[in-house]
Amino acid sequence: MGRLIAISNRTAADASARAGGLAVAVWESLRSTGGIWFGWSGNIVEDEVGEPQVFSDEGVEFVTTDFTEAEHDGFYLQYANRVIWPVFHYRVDLAHFSSKDFDVYADVNERIAELVAPRLKEGDSVWVHDYHFLLMGDFLRRSGWTGPIGFFLHIPFPSPEVFRALPEHERIARAMCEFSVLGFQSKTDRSNFVRYLLENYDAVDEGEGWIGVFGRRIRANAYPIGIDAKGFAEAATSPRAGTAATRIGRFLGGRNLVLGVDRMDYSKGLPQRFEAVGKLFDHFPSTRGRVSVTQIAPPSRSKVEEYRDLRTQLDGLAGRINGDYGDLDWIPLRYLARSYDRRELAGLYRIARVCLVTPLRDGMNLVAKEFVMAQDPDDPGVLVLSEFAGAAEQLTDALIVNPHDTYKVAETIYHALEMTLEERQARWEKLRDIVMAQDIEWWRHKFLDDLSTDLT
Template sequence: MGRLIAISNRTAADASARAGGLAVAVWESLKSTGGMWVGWSGNISDEVPAEPEVFTDEGVEFVVTDLTEQEHDGYYLQYANRVIWPIFHYRVDLAHFANPDFSAYAAVNARISSLVAPRLKDGDSVWVHDYHFLLMGDYLRQSGWKGPIGFFLHIPFPSPEVFRTLPEHDTIARAMSQFSVLGFQSKTDRSNFVRYLVENCDATDEGDGWISVFGRRIRANAYPIGIEADSFAKAAMSEVANTAASRIGRFLGGRNLVLGVDRMDYSKGLPQRFEAVGKLFDHFPQTRGKVSFTQIAPPSRSKVEEYRDLRTQLDGLAGRINGDYGDLDWIPIRYLARSYDRRELAGLYRIARACLVTPLRDGMNLVAKEFVMAQDPDDPGVLILSEFAGAAEQLSDTLIVNPHDTYRVAEVLYKALTMPLEERQERWEKLRQTVVDQDISWWREKFLRDLGVEAG
């Protein structure tokens, strides 16, 4: 059996990074095949390192390299996160187009490829992750590699009309067509990609995931990523989880908790969510003093201007709503711009009466699945989920909303808060079964099976 070679922007070189999610899924397959993980070290250096850092841990070889300040700025901050990220999340208005940034992006893709190609052996399979390396398949093919290369996109893939706003869309599409198997979070994302190839590249959709394009036959399918379902359910009953629940319980004073947990990102719809909570108190006065909304939103990419602006906007909205409705013994919105341990979050999920997962656009959104697995079967909370999250395709038994319609979100939130126990239990059981059946191992095995790799 050949090795699995993983390529991602950040690796799990630090053992503490293997505690959950994607790292666990990839790590198990790498260990079982004696594989290799290649990516950025996380460090910035003055010049391009002459050689990468190479070491082995539990039979897995790591090959990591520093980025220069110029590479980090052009490849990561500018092109990946100020061009690809906003466009793939349908925010063309926030994209910053600059050709030198694409040159930096392409150069880093080429440099990482040059670390991988000489180390590949017959029988190996390559698995590339996410939007940082859309060009990787093309560079590996140029190096002479003819073996299987899989690619999984963790963020959405936009409609053809939006994708074409990317000045380099044709170059990127041609490069992506060098992958053997392309994985997307949802059927919608997969459909968008295939439609672009058919409309712009004379591709033929052969059915059953197969596409003929640029003289190649490739496979593109939806592989919705899951979580470690059983592990997260146990985390929700841990001592750390109980302590976190007890701490917030003292603040709640018997009120119903509505919870939101997101990275601070404009794709998450946080201003619209805050406005919806304000409308809940506007139009359903019986909830005043009886419902508390807590939003956990650790800052991300603070060097990017749009994220600083979002922080300022949320500060203003929370202040206004609390000023309008707060009382001596009640703060309507608690807004915590910091990170919490996954076990602490699990404890908060477990006692929440409702969870708002309302991104404007999201590849999957695993908070929705974590919330489901953390619930108390005897008294489960209600998940409110955006129709624009990939998770909505799987979790159709929850309450689905359009996050732009803030009054409707407020109405649905009120419905969740007043939903009878029997209905809550019935909905939750269906959601739980889906999350358990389609967990992180199911996702890994499904993708690697199509790539021709034994998942391990």
């Protein structure tokens, strides 16, 4: 493969952003091929965007551009996060449809494509990331680029009937079919996309991931993203992890820790989780005083109204639980609306008896995999995982729940707390083996191997 050209909303131009997730996988391929990473600079200007910022680090070239206030609002806050995000997470009721915002979204996709196209060379492979750039393949093709373009969707892809709620669904679908390889987090997401094409455009599912549609032949597959499994296991025994565990240990006082770590987002099912915690203490009185629940939920997109409303709702639910069951020396539910360093989180995962990963809908959810890798093999905790997280397709030895059934979630938490050491170890070992085998490097190679396949 020649150079890798990456396009994403935010880059890892800041070296501190290369510690985990997407950056780990993309960075190695960019560095080894002398590639280029395009994206937003993070700066917002009032009226007019100047020349892009171009610089290099460790042999990787970065090309970043500012957004105008109108672009940041229409492209990012409105269409990407108040239309695509809720619809793709099955919350059509929260979508704010606007043709004007879609026009801004399309204009930003086109403007980024115009930065990329002149810098492309024969032999390059382009890898586009996430819902911000669903139209990028179309604009790159219009520029004359005929080489491979891969796209990976980090969030879910909805069922056809939900996707069709987007007024622009046909435009988006046709643009997505200009990519050479389309990657989804789960088989369900891939099936939803293919079913949409079959139902609406007489596409042909040729097998082995190949789809014939719009006179083209593309590949669509599930590529479940992994983590730096070995690195996260090491982080869980680092001094910073130990300090975090000691700090929360003083609060626990020997009680079992039930832990949740999520961005404050309506897709994460936090109100339902808090209701389940309330029912745990309501219906399983033996947990009172001997179990402490900690939910870490740093605010997300606080400028968007729905997120402010969510925080108000969580404040009320936590107050009810603590008012009903708290005591002088025990707070049943601690709710921390702030971020923590990944090593600190690893330390908390390691001492948690139960981790709650119960989104209403999630592309993958890497917290589930991080929790698994942080465990002490001699005394591992138990993962309670939503059936609607992409991770549930891989991590079948977790305790799988429907997050809408709050009593059942409460019952499952109780079962996890009472589980024998032998069962905890057996489940954890199977989960660990999957997370290690299908790590971030496995994901990168699996996707890029398909992208390098001759598509002619």
